[in-house]
Amino acid sequence: MSSTTLFVRQDNLAATRLVTADEPALKDGEIRVQVDTFALTANNITYAALGDMLNYWHFYPTGEPGWGIVPVWGFGTVTASLHPDVELGERLYGYWPMGTQAVLSPQRANAAGFSDGAPHRAGLHAVYNHYLRTTTDPLYRADNEDVQALLRPLFITSWLIDDFLEDQQFFGAKRMLLSSASSKTAYGTAFQLAQREGIEVVGLTSPGNVAFCESLGCYDRVVTYDALGHLDSATPSVYIDFAGSVGLRQRVHGHFKGLNYSCSVGASHVGDLGGAGQLPGPRPVMFFAPAQVKKRHGDWGPQGLNDRLVAAWTRFSTAVSAGPQPWMVVQHHAGPEATQALFAAVLAGGGDPRAGHIATMLPS
Structure with missing residues (x-):
């Protein structure tokens, strides 16, 4: 064989x-x-x-x-x-x-x-x-293996990002900026963040993906990359970077004077990766999901962590598959x-x- x-x-x-x-x-x-x-x-x-x-x-x-x-x-x-x-x-x-x-x-x-x-x-x-x-x-569940393979590892990362930010009191910010907002890890994160009181969830995306991002119902606002300069720059914000684009990161850091934290997650824009040199504002920090898992194992125990994750996954996987126009x-x-x-x-x-x-x- x-x-x-x-x-x-x-x-x-x-x-x-x-x-x-x-x-x-x-x-x-x-x-x-x-x-x-x-x-x-x-x-x-x-x-x-x-x-x-x-x-x-x-x-x-x-x-x-x-x-x-x-x-x-x-x-x-x-x-x-x-x-x-x-x-x-x-x-x-x-x-x-x-x-x-x-x-x-x-x-x-x-x-x-x-x-x-x-x-x-x-x-x-x-x-x-x-x-x-x-x-x-x-x-x-035997009847949704495809959904599990596609979204389970991504959603676990999304859930942990939301949990990490909440654990850090959102670094004092009231607005979350998510790049590559149409990506599955980004909208999983947005789905969780949308359940937080007092947090504005803003999706950053390309013009062709605006309608899709708006249809998800988990972004308070969807803004194209070329229009991010129209957003108020002083509101305390966190940048959650799923794109990995150097040029976009430079623009975000340059525009948002109220940027309290910069979280690097993904690299969907592989043609524009790399370091961004000296950036204004906070230094970007890579999010490593296993580190938050380890922390919550200590805080809640394996069963406590598992119970919370199963409940969140059930809500998310139902939302993704429901309705006349599934996500x-x-x-x-x-x-x-x-x-x-x-x-x-x-x-x-x-x-x-x-x-x-x-x-x-x-x-x-």
Whole structure:
């Protein structure tokens, strides 16, 4: 049997190639998982763009210098197991390579799931190393796997951003400015922020996405990037940057004299990434979701954190799927070549913000 994986040039994300190889023999304690379906969003482009800085390339090393595998969230099925606590046919939710299969080394297995104990992942954050059994996962529903793959990891980040800001009393600000407002992580954050009293939620986006952002109902105002200068500059504000655009960050910092905090989250504008040099106002700080998870584990305990997250996810996933015009329409892409083309399209940006892309590298 063979496996196929999409390799991406780490210094030129538009350069990709499909690599097919014989599947490796399992060692004692390992399992082989067929990667059934996964989501491909701007979030995965962020993983690639920040792969060196945040170690995303380290999860599934290629063994070829300069080439990487972009991790994706989705579902897989155990097809071979040399581990006593993982059975054939188990369905798992987790962090996979963009390929047809993954080999994992389960450790600390329990009823909920397990962690991958592969030596090369020992120093990587536990949130990304954990695999959940769908039979016991409180967020799992068999009839909406696509929505879970697309929005669950993004919404967890969104929920944690909102929780972090509330925990910091919004840095004394009354207005939240969200760039790339049509992106799923941005509107998940806006959905949470809209439930906060006394907070104005402003979406910044391109002209073509204004109508979509307004239709979501979670932004108090939607403003195009070229019109942000018309916003009052003195109101105490927080900038939540999902775009990663240097030029936009410079304009925001230059215009908003009342900017109390600058939070860097994503990198959807991959053509305009990098440092912004000396900026007026606060220094941008990268938001790292696992750090807030760790804090809330300490504050609330694992069950307290889980209960809050399940309740929030239920509200959000219902809102996304409801009504005559749902926030997201799922599109499916099957096969290695289709997935390669989809990656190029998502990297290029500018697609329909209402589209949610689910891919499989397995042949159609």
